[in-house]
Amino acid sequence: MSKHIETTCVQGGYTPGNGEPRQIPIIQSTTFKYDTSEDMGKLFDLEASGYFYTRLQNPTNDHVAAKIAALEGGTAAMLTSSGQAASFFSVFNLAGVGDHVVASSTIYGGTYNLFAVTMKRMGIDFTFVSPDCTDEELEAAFRPNTKAVFGETIANPALVVLDIERFAKAAHAHGVPLIIDNTFATPVNCRPIEWGADIVVHSTTKYMDGHGSAVGGCIVDSGKFDWMAHAEKFPGLCTPDESYHGITYVTKFGNGAAYITKATAQLMRDFGAIQAPQNAFLLNLGLESLHVRMARHCENGLAVAKYLSRSDMVDWVRYPDLPGDKYYELARKYLPNGSCGVVSFGVKGGRKAAENFMKHLHIAAIETHVADARTCCLHPASATHRQMNDDELRKCGILPELVRFSCGIENAEDLIADIDQALAANR
Numbered sequence: 001m002s003k004h005i006e007t008t009c010v011q012g013g014y015t016p017g018n019g020e021p022r023q024i025p026i027i028q029s030t031t032f033k034y035d036t037s038e039d040m041g042k043l044f045d046l047e048a049s050g051y052f053y054t055r056l057q058n059p060t061n062d063h064v065a066a067k068i069a070a071l072e073g074g075t076a077a078m079l080t081s082s083g084q085a086a087s088f089f090s091v092f093n094l095a096g097v098g099d100h101v102v103a104s105s106t107i108y109g110g111t112y113n114l115f116a117v118t119m120k121r122m123g124i125d126f127t128f129v130s131p132d133c134t135d136e137e138l139e140a141a142f143r144p145n146t147k148a149v150f151g152e153t154i155a156n157p158a159l160v161v162l163d164i165e166r167f168a169k170a171a172h173a174h175g176v177p178l179i180i181d182n183t184f185a186t187p188v189n190c191r192p193i194e195w196g197a198d199i200v201v202h203s204t205t206k207y208m209d210g211h212g213s214a215v216g217g218c219i220v221d222s223g224k225f226d227w228m229a230h231a232e233k234f235p236g237l238c239t240p241d242e243s244y245h246g247i248t249y250v251t252k253f254g255n256g257a258a259y260i261t262k263a264t265a266q267l268m269r270d271f272g273a274i275q276a277p278q279n280a281f282l283l284n285l286g287l288e289s290l291h292v293r294m295a296r297h298c299e300n301g302l303a304v305a306k307y308l309s310r311s312d313m314v315d316w317v318r319y320p321d322l323p324g325d326k327y328y329e330l331a332r333k334y335l336p337n338g339s340c341g342v343v344s345f346g347v348k349g350g351r352k353a354a355e356n357f358m359k360h361l362h363i364a365a366i367e368t369h370v371a372d373a374r375t376c377c378l379h380p381a382s383a384t385h386r387q388m389n390d391d392e393l394r395k396c397g398i399l400p401e402l403v404r405f406s407c408g409i410e411n412a413e414d415l416i417a418d419i420d421q422a423l424a425a426n427r
């Protein structure tokens with residue numbers, strides 16, 4: 001039965017049997033008991049599915065991952081310990097030393113660093129392209145060893161809306177999948193798979209958890225990418241894995257499950273970046289109200305953006321739902337019900353004025369966090385993006401006066417009054 005997304009938010013991923021717990025049980029167990037060594041051997045050979053060690057898989061996590069897979073319209077999903085781990089696995093599951101990936105230049109600062117510095121040290125090359133580049137520029141970014149394209153639905157904090165369809169077409173023309181970080185939009189506001197994305201990643205730390213209580217990540221596979229049609233590019237999926245007695249993931253598990261099974265069997269086994277079952281339980285509580293909260297985040301975001309766009313103490317406002325915004329048209333296409341609660345704006349007077357404004361806020365707290373029920377804000381140039389030089393900052397759309405203001409689900413009039421009095425401190 002196909003259900004509306006609201007129903008999936010509340011009930012997806014877990015259906016208790018007669019007399020079983022109504023809420024997803026927290027399976028607080030590192031290990032699982034078997035009657036015979038043969039039973040266990042089958043699990044290690046990937047001959048049978050089941051749990052044996054929580055470093056790889058845990059039932060609590062799998063219920064919550066199944067809910068997120070249903071929300072995104074995917075065929076399989078896994079939870080990771082953080083959004084960073086999800087981004088890393090999503091690429092490393094496809095690319096290794098000598099390979100290359102095309103990424104949008106406006107992606108989250110942490111992802112940029114992961115790609116441009118850490119994964120580069122692993123021998124994977126990245127070409128960063130502007131999300132607004134021409135088709136020719138996008139085309140020119142591909143190489144024979146390109147293995148994936150990576151972008152964000154709504155870039156954090158630049159609030160650039162990616163033309164997902166265009167990037168998907170380019171990726172597919174080169175026989176590689178499009179990976180989309182859908183953290184800011186959430187599946188409530190955009191389902192990238194419907195626009196051609198093949199793999200979706202999340203920092204569940206943000207709106208999905210929504211209450212600032214647990215760091216986590218998720219990877220969802222659409223099941224749509226035909227790996228065998230490009231077998232020479234993806235030997236990890238299309239040729240035998242010697243660490244599992246020569247099974248070939250795509251042959252054994254099909255397009256719907258091969259990618260997530262490989263990421264679980266190899267990457268979770270070797271890196272162990274699993275989400276704690278306790279955190280998965282908290283994440284699920286957040287997911288149950290995601291649809292209700294996203295609507296309020298968007299309502300508050302638009303009210304605050306409209307107020308800011310009328311203020312003479314503000315140089316510029318970036319919010320995709322604001323008429324006249326550079327990404328307004330793309331937002332109407334990909335985010336018809338609203339984008340997110342995050343508004344970026346430039347405080348008149350530059351870096352010092354931005355810092356002074358933030359000091360005078362009472363309701364909005366200064367936090368290295370975003371997309372939370374409580375309103376918070378950040379000055380990226382002195383926090384998340386401080387490892388970048390001015391040139392790199394400008395390239396990813398960050399100016400020194402930029403304040404990233406994450407509207408929570410409080411009353412919009414209270415948020416505006418708080419901003420109003422803090423901006424007045426700059427007069």
Ligand SMILES: *Cc1c(COP(=O)(O)O)cnc(C)c1O
Nearest residue numbers: 082083084108156183203205216
């Ligand atoms: C926060 C964030 C990440 C990283 O997630 P963590 O859970 O902090 O590791 C990745 N992508 C986006 C868009 C984010 O906002």
